[in-house]
Amino acid sequence: MPWLYFNLKPKLLEWVTPWQLDIQTKLTQLETISIGQQCFIAPEAELFAEPGRNITIGDKCMIAADVFMHGPITLGDEVAINHSCSLDGGQAGIHIGSQTRIANNVTVYAFNHGMSPDSPIYQQPTSSKGIIIGQDVWIGAQAGLVDGITIGDKAVIGMGCIVTKDVAAYAIMAGNPAKVIGDRRNK
Numbered sequence: 225m226p227w228l229y230f231n232l233k234p235k236l237l238e239w240v241t242p243w244q245l246d247i248q249t250k251l252t253q254l255e256t257i258s259i260g261q262q263c264f265i266a267p268e269a270e271l272f273a274e275p276g277r278n279i280t281i282g283d284k285c286m287i288a289a290d291v292f293m294h295g296p297i298t299l300g301d302e303v304a305i306n307h308s309c310s311l312d313g314g315q316a317g318i319h320i321g322s323q324t325r326i327a328n329n330v331t332v333y334a335f336n337h338g339m340s341p342d343s344p345i346y347q348q349p350t351s352s353k354g355i356i357i358g359q360d361v362w363i364g365a366q367a368g369l370v371d372g373i374t375i376g377d378k379a380v381i382g383m384g385c386i387v388t389k390d391v392a393a394y395a396i397m398a399g400n401p402a403k404v405i406g407d408r409r410n411k
Contacts, residue, residue, distance in 0.1 A: 260285065260301065269293070277313060282322065300324070300359065314371065316354030321377065324357055327365040332357075336371045358393065367402075378408055 247267050248259045255273040259265070260283035268289040273279040277295035281287075285299050288307040296313040300322030305311070307328045311318055314335025320326075334355045338348030355369055358377035363369075367385045375381065376393030385402040396406035 255279070256295070257281070263287075266291070266307075273297075277315075288328075306330075306365075314350065314352030314354070316352040316371075318355045318357070320357045321359030321361065323359055324361040324363070326363045327367075327383070329366045330363050330368070332369045334371050380408055 244264060247265055248263065251257045251265065251271055252259060255271065256275055256278040257271055257273050258278070259281045262283060263281055263285045265271070265287045266289040269287045269291040271279055271293045273295035279293055279295040280298045282299050282301035282303065284302045286304040287293070288305060290308045291305050292310045294312045296317035297311055298317065298319045300320060302323045303320050305326045309326055309328065309330045309332070311332040312334065314333070316334055318332055318334050332355060335350045335352040337345055337350055339345070340348060351371070353372035355371065356374040357363070358375055358379065360378045361375055361381070363381040364383035364385065366383060367381050367387065369375070369387045373387055373390055375387065375391040376395065378394050379391045380396045381387060381391070381402065382396070382398035384400065385397050386400045387397065387402045389401070391397055391402070392404070394408040395404050396408055397403065398405045
């Protein structure tokens with residue numbers, strides 16, 4: 225529950241702040257990861273970056289337990305990624321706008337395998353177009369986002385959606401494949 229970090233009483237912050245600093249320092253020393261101010265990263269989160277596949281985390285971001293992130297990935301400020309999400313930036317990367325919330329068990333993959341019948345899948349080349357998620361987007365639990373899509377600002381992706389096409393700003397999406405069922409401005 226990383227959001228609890230931002231509501232801790234001063235006495236608890238006395239030990240939590242150095243604990244978080246230790247976790248974040250180890251990540252930035254071992255990988256090409258940069259972390260903004262006042263972030264919370266669960267010790268069970270797995271962040272993997274290497275030269276050319278950086279992870280950049282804005283201020284006041286929250287990354288919960290059992291999240292898997294493989295760069296290139298850029299998070300704006302105040303982004304929350306809940307437990308058991310899996311994000312892989314492929315070669316082109318994932319960009320997540322500020323104040324976006326991603327519920328548990330969401331998958332975001334910015335790459336795809338070739339499917340030629342001439343050789344096994346694991347020997348196929350991969351392609352990567354990248355994924356852009358706008359600002360103030362809400363992505364519901366167990367949704368899946370495929371390579372090459374853009375989700376507009378303030379959109380809502382319902383639980384279990386598989387997003388295969390671009391999503392307009394303010395759109396409310398549901399289903400598999402995801403379809404527009406409303407507009408957030410009408411709520």
